[in-house]
Amino acid sequence: MASPSPKSPEQSEKTKQYDRQLRLWGDHGQLALENGHICLINANALGTEILKSIVLPGVGAVTIVDDNIVTDEDIGSNFFLEHSSKGLNRAEETIRLLLELNDAVRGHTVHDPPDQILQENPDFFKTFSVVIATHLSEKTIKDLSQHLWDINIPFILCKSVGFLGLFRIQVKEHPIIETHPENEQVDLRLDIPFPALSEYLNNIDINTLDLKDHGQIPWIVIIYKAIEKWQLSNHNRWPMSRKEKNDVKDIIQSFIRKDENEIPINEENFEEALRAVNTAMVPTFLPVKIQELLYSNSATHLTKDSCPFWIMCSALRTFIEAEGKGKLPLRGVLPDMTTTTDHYVKLQNIYRTQAALEAEIVYRKVQSIVSQLQCDTISEADVKLFCRHSHDLHLIKGSSICLEYQLGTPTASYIARHLEEPDVMMVHYILLRAADMFRSEHCRAPGEWEPEGDISKLKTCVSKILSDVSSSPFPKDDHIHEMCRYGGAEIHSISAFIGGCVAHEAIKIITKQYKPVNNTFIYDGASTNTATFTF
Structure with a gap:
């Protein structure tokens, strides 16, 4: 066999540059990131910090929409602007300095305000993987969020005022195949061994092995033999209770085994078997959350516009009902164990x-569905990945930001309910909403000119929002x-x-790995408390 071709200098350098993140989301995750295109609206300090943490890991392209001119306040809060940037367009200056962090990233700027783009060129936003916005007026938040919801583009709204920070993720539907659970359940099928595994297990007789081989039996075999004896x-039941x-x-x-003095011989593989009993003996089953996904309307009523996730769910369901006999595809991943190389x-x-x-059976079913629907093909690699992680599939069904501004909705009731809790972080959400309302009415931030004089005006905005959600006024004005x-x-x-948090969430959305926040995250820098809310 010919030796594999050595990696090119470019590939080796790239792998070295992205080594740590490749361990998190793999080559395919990195490729998805490099094919991503982020749109940032307003390159203030928060927006620039977000882009910094997206440019460094190698997103494909970023576009900054910002018609603002760099001011002294920008230079004072934004490390990516220089004194020479004053008076120049903020998008141009920011992108110039950001791209120095990673020359593989493409950068673009648009100097029109988002309201104008929405009115004159609404299709502009269709090309982006994620749209991120900071420092928007209340009206623009409503208009932009509704538009992005309608065209199904993920949207992250971010705020940073004083010691308070917030981001809100808006996604219509976000399926995640690789959730990366902290404790992934092993899938050994010891309760229903398939033919090849059954043959392997039955060909080993623990009682007839010599001392050397006895200490090298894989712990999977040891547990299986112990269960057989117990049954x-x-x-012939499967042991379930703690006593069993x-x-x-x-x-x-x-x-x-014991030595001549009847003292047990220390065999590491048997110690591993004892430690693995609780996890290895979990019976094979179809998780309820996966069953709900596979039999949901989106998976059972496919159309030409169905996304690959639902097509693969449909194929997986038919596999489970037929060849799988009620079980998901085998993961095919073996945990580490003390044994010989040949055994392992x-x-x-x-x-x-x-x-x-x-996985091949599921792939053939996927091909059949794709052929019937006449939609885009789904690669075999994608189907294998789907089958490998089918035990931990996850779906986020989001809500529109516009609902938060509507009266009489479940969202309003949700806000009011959480405001009743002591020391709740929802208070900060109300304050940030009220600050947006104040800015829309007075064309400036509360306290920007006269802190004392704006207290009563901001209180009016707070009272209006609390009234809209049918909540009582704050007991204090602190x-x-x-x-x-x-x-x-x-x-x-x-x-x-x-900014770092938002960048992480944007990368999760683009790579479709790990579970993003669903849907609102609030940070109080004064107390270092955080909270998440699902409106």
């Missing part, structure tokens, strides 16, 4: 081969006084923190 006196699992552990203990490789190949066979004291200023450390 002989328990009507402890009985299996006792049987494993009895398998351990053979066992690993058994699981991988079976997983590949089952938060209102504090918001006026901020004067609409950005504190860079707060913007940097929120």
Whole structure:
């Protein structure tokens, strides 16, 4: 066999540059990121911090929409602007300095206000993977969020005022295949071994092995043999209770060889088996949350416009109902264990081969559906990835930001309910909403000119919002006084923190890996408290 071609210098350099993140989301996640295009509206300190953390990992392109001119306030809060930038367009100056961080990223600027773009060229936003906006007026928030909701483009609204930070993610429907759960359940099928696995397990007799081989048996075999022995006196049932699992552990203990003094010999593989009993003995089942996905209307009533996720869900359902016999495809991933290389490789190949066979069946079903619907093809690699992670699929069904501004909706009731809790962070949400309303009415931030004089005006805005959500007035005006004291200023450390958080969420959305926040995140820098709300 010919030796594989060495990697090109460009590939090696790229892998070295992105090494840490490749460990998080893999080559395919990096490719998705490099194909992504982010639109940022308003390159203030928060917006620039967001882009910084998206440019560094190598997003494909960024476009900044900003018609503002750089001021002294911008230079004071934004590390990506220079004194020479004063009086120049903020988008141009920001993109020039940001792109120095990563020459692989393409950058564009638009000097028109978002309201004008919405009116004259609404299709402009259709080309982006995610639209991120900061420092928008109340009217623009409503108009832009509704437009992006209608054209199904993910939208992240961000705010940073004084010690307060907030972001709100708006997605209509966001399926996640690779959720990366912290504790992924092993899928060993010891309760229903497939033919190749059953043959392997049955060909090993623990009692006839010599001492050396006895200490190298994979712990999967040890647990299986212990369960078999337990089932002989328990009507062939599967051990479920803690007592029954402890009985299996006792049987494993009895398998351990002893020396001439009747002292158990220390065999690491048997110790591993004892530790793995609780996880390895979980029976194979179809999780309820996955069942709900597979039998949802989107998966059972496909159309030409159905996204690949729902097509694969439909194919997976038919597999489970037929070849899978009520079970999901095998993951094909083997945990680490103390054993010989020959044992491990053979066992690993058994699981991988079976997983590949089952994924191939699902792929053929996907091809059949695609052919019937005459829609875009779905690659075999995507189907294999889908099958590999089918145990942990997740779907986020979001809500429109516009609903938060409407009276008599469940969202209004949700806000009012959370305002009743002591020391609730929802108070900060109301204050930030009120600051937007104040800016729309007075064309400036509360406290920007006269902090004391604006307190009563901001209180009026707060009262209006509380009335809209049918909530009682705040017992104290402390938060209102504090918001006026901020004067609409950005504190860079707060913007940097929120900016990093938003960048992470944007990357999750683009790569479709990890679960993004659903849907509102609030940060109080004074107390370092955070909270999430789902409107």
